[in-house]
Amino acid sequence: MASLTIRLHPADNVVVAGVDLLPGTPLPDVDTGTDIATRAAIPSGHKVAVRAIAVGEPVRKYNQVIGFATQPIEPGDHVHVHNTGMGDSFERDYAFSADAHPTAIIPEAERATFQGILRPDGRVATRNYIGVLTSVNCSATAARLIADKFRGDALDAYPNVDGVVALAHGYGCGMGAQGEAIDALRRTIAGYARHPNFAAVIILGLGCEVNQIDRLVEAEKLDPSETLHTMSIQDLGGTASAVRAGVERIKALLPKANEVHRQTVPASHLTLALQCGGSDGYSGITANPALGYAVDLLVRNGGTAVLSETPEVYGAEHLLTRRAVSREVGEKLVERIRWWEDYTSRTGGEMNNNPSPGNKKGGLTTILEKSLGAVAKAGTTNLVDVVRYAEPIVGPGLVFMDTPGYDPVSATGQVAGGANVLCFTTGRGSVFGSKPTPSLKLATNTPLYRKMTDDMDIDCGPIATGDATIEEIGRAIFQLILDTASGQKSKSELLGVGADEFTPWQMGAVM
Amino acid sequence: MASLTIRLHPADNVVVAGVDLLPGTPLPDVDTGTDIATRAAIPSGHKVAVRAIAVGEPVRKYNQVIGFATQPIEPGDHVHVHNTGMGDSFERDYAFSADAHPTAIIPEAERATFQGILRPDGRVATRNYIGVLTSVNCSATAARLIADKFRGDALDAYPNVDGVVALAHGYGCGMGAQGEAIDALRRTIAGYARHPNFAAVIILGLGCEVNQIDRLVEAEKLDPSETLHTMSIQDLGGTASAVRAGVERIKALLPKANEVHRQTVPASHLTLALQCGGSDGYSGITANPALGYAVDLLVRNGGTAVLSETPEVYGAEHLLTRRAVSREVGEKLVERIRWWEDYTSRTGGEMNNNPSPGNKKGGLTTILEKSLGAVAKAGTTNLVDVVRYAEPIVGPGLVFMDTPGYDPVSATGQVAGGANVLCFTTGRGSVFGSKPTPSLKLATNTPLYRKMTDDMDIDCGPIATGDATIEEIGRAIFQLILDTASGQKSKSELLGVGADEFTPWQMGAVM
């Protein structure tokens, strides 16, 4: 059963109705110090004021500004378009760093830990794969044929190796040899090649592709070595020889790759990728704020999280510029927003996140509030950096990476940037995985969790029914992140999902 | 050893030097009725006149106009930019149908035949697969997990079934729900779903994707039936249940799918896809004209061939408009050329096929001649139709399908259009395959054939060394097409290549 109201953050001056509320319904104690009854009918999903809000004062949800009172608002009032708006000056003002605030970092000795794999160069892994990457679609089949040889019991002698995984894609030729599209593809492949979750990597090409491996290695300053090999099918004399060479190489790599052990390391070595897909009406009130709570915990423990999906914050980028640690960081986000405006005007895409009539009927008052549903999963700490697609993510703290909203493409950029755990909230039911990075799926509602229990890692539905708080589920998510980083298999790993989700952003025209 | 000269078509007034020729080199009899000696130094790959060409008369190579004499040309003269140009009026004049001519169709009783699989509705297949198609990247892994269950000896009881193949892709969401990009994706998936080489097909989706299966079925007038099933992972309750359901469905389909036998059918049931990739200096003088010879044979036998890769004929579309059976067909091609001009100007791509200084040094005189190297593989018959990407190819005769030049994307459109055999010429060494359509690879030179013999189906190199004629190799290609259509495995099939090459054209912005 749904609870009467859901309180998304203690600092909020509104709560969300969990069911349709009649006028005069007494609300349970919401820590405001006074008893409150509704002063109007409040449809399920809509907002009720729990404090008085004077004209011009901000309305806060998820401890974020979602708009400003345009009429005086009393406790118990329905808060919606009739008494709340964006505020003209707010709409035009990025207010760089206006809401930035010190983060209560936990002292080192008290920080959470996990069982990680320490690489010789100091990087920390959460998994231990051998990867076969490709420069172009033409080497996709050969890469898969190589990985296929290590199915079944082939790795029984190497219990510390999680698998040999081929990450193929459909791009790499029929594109310009210079420009942002090939730059992004190179960053993506290089990011995976450098990912700590790979003990070793082979990059396999055909030979005549536009995305030449030599130039990729040079542009990205990769270092071919004992653990990074490049191969070309044309040089090796064809598919069968390339597969043989790849298999032999991996056989030679396995003993060393197996020589790892997990050890206690601080949670500050985690970089958590944030995704949502197949959202529903519960995403913004259960799974996303609970994940946001976990992200705040992670950041307080010295860790890093990465929020993405630029089209989903378009028009509400103020939410992030206000939280930027500096004007410079905020302006990096604005620059990306401008890039998207140009990109979509050129390519005929549409970016318009304004609340639709349907959104408004559901209780969303402003574009800020709509985007907040997605941004809530990033918690409440400062925005410390903005990076382009597949660029290295350097924390600690919350970083924004510019990506499309399409989940596999977005997550591919985040993993390329170094994410070593991923959390994916879903209301409709995602079946995502993202090798070599373990991926956790957070159901926004209990019926979904029950229906797709083999795919869902955690149920955030009890928040909506009042059977758990955001804090409780948030802490459970944080613990599951630590356990998963320590080697506990996620649902998608148990199912064998995660290789086909490698989908680099195809940014330019296919020629 | 290379021969002195290569004669690409008996009607040509030029031949190509196979080696550097000194002035005064007597040329072997080239059926012109006179003995000829070179009147200048002719670099290897450059053209020598074998007949006198008056100012304004066309220079013909592959029996196609590649330009016009700008100076009087004598037999033995070097033919290049100093005495040959495009001709201003030619450049601006599409001359619709000017070169169209009757095709000498072989009487039905004398036509070539192959051993085909006749489907109940009259379509003819060259292979007999069960397909698992996907609407979106999110169902890719589940589709592969289904097909994986039919590896090894799982199909031993069904010897007439060639395999269960998952054709996944990275697209289907993060895109507009309307417009040319989703239309092209729907056509592609529907074209595969209808392909005669599938005994039965499952289309697997996630459930919440932009590319909704119901709308795909409706828009493409697909007919869910005993042999066409649609499934959604969210409806079925997750990855594991969807895989179980898919596997059970296929097990139920196998006995019926196995009830096929091959029978003698005319070659008119063949639709041959033409591709070239990883071209080299020999492509235009060995493999492409030999394949063109085979295409002419196929068309004379009532069959159909499909040429594609619009960016590779850009600027030389006159070659095809002149051969169009009607102005209407020619104008369809011009309309596609205009579309590409708009597409590339919007997306920052480059289309410029002009011979570069390097091309000119190699002996290419005009843009027409450069593109002719690629167009030569389509033979010399009339252009009977022009279709958009992944539209049904309806012959008989030579059809042009508008596609990018990127091979896997181009071939995916051709197979979606109904191609049931594919020939791919390559100088650098392609490892292409295209399930469910068998794919033959034609090496342009013998060293490549020897180096990648496990991948190459036929060696066209002997044309360059004078050890075989274009006609001889052309006839061998035609016979190999018939044998392959009859069930003989191609090299890529023996290697297990062909599922990862399914790459629908991603035409719009990824959002």
Ligand SMILES: [Ca+2]
């Ligand atoms: Ca892929």
Ligand SMILES: [Ca+2]
């Ligand atoms: Ca998402």
Ligand SMILES: [Ca+2]
């Ligand atoms: Ca998304």
Ligand SMILES: [Ca+2]
């Ligand atoms: Ca090609």
Ligand SMILES: [Ca+2]
């Ligand atoms: Ca090509």
